[in-house]
Amino acid sequence: MQFEATSLPGVYLLTPTVYGDERGFFMESWNAEAFRDAGFDLNFVQDNHSRSAQGILRGLHYQTNHTQGKLVRVTAGSVYDVAVDLRRDSPTLGQWYGVTLDATSQQMLWVPPGFAHGFYVTSEYADFQYKCTDKYDPSNEVSIAWDDPTLGIDWPLVGGKPPSLSAKDQTGLAFADAPRLP
Numbered sequence: 001m002q003f004e005a006t007s008l009p010g011v012y013l014l015t016p017t018v019y020g021d022e023r024g025f026f027m028e029s030w031n032a033e034a035f036r037d038a039g040f041d042l043n044f045v046q047d048n049h050s051r052s053a054q055g056i057l058r059g060l061h062y063q064t065n066h067t068q069g070k071l072v073r074v075t076a077g078s079v080y081d082v083a084v085d086l087r088r089d090s091p092t093l094g095q096w097y098g099v100t101l102d103a104t105s106q107q108m109l110w111v112p113p114g115f116a117h118g119f120y121v122t123s124e125y126a127d128f129q130y131k132c133t134d135k136y137d138p139s140n141e142v143s144i145a146w147d148d149p150t151l152g153i154d155w156p157l158v159g160g161k162p163p164s165l166s167a168k169d170q171t172g173l174a175f176a177d178a179p180r181l182p
């Protein structure tokens with residue numbers, strides 16, 4: 001597993017070693033010892049799997065309590081994945097990092113606690129899987145508007161059409177009004 005630091009301290013792009021032949025492939029998506037050796041001593045408590053159609057945007061989400069670190073990957077299709085720094089004392093507060101994750105490259109993104117997270121489906125559909133370091137707590141969940149002008153995220157919208165959003169994401173907060181994290 002290769003761990004590549006991104007422009008946001010704490011956010012890493014991970015590239016696994018994939019062994020493949022005409023029969024298919026094999027890869028490790030999680031190995032506690034390998035992650036510890038790379039400086040990540042993580043305790044995952046929940047795994048999630050979602051399937052979304054093209055044009056759906058999920059996020060930008062985070063929790064004010066039970067803040068979650070997320071190891072995210074795509075097992076079918078392709079998404080544009082985004083992390084936004086919400087750490088109140090961070091020199092990169094309000095900055096974002098975006099990357100295309102797809103089932104072909106098998107790359108993963110580590111989004112530590114202190115960040116909002118979201119993704120936009122660019123393929124016909126995408127299966128998105130992620131491991132979380134804390135439980136899901138809907139009573140403390142916050143959604144930031146995907147199109148907040150302060151953040152200026154450059155989403156690769158298919159055909160330039162607005163994304164399909166959940167009711168919760170349609171009423172996302174402006175970045176200026178979103179609670180900051182420790």
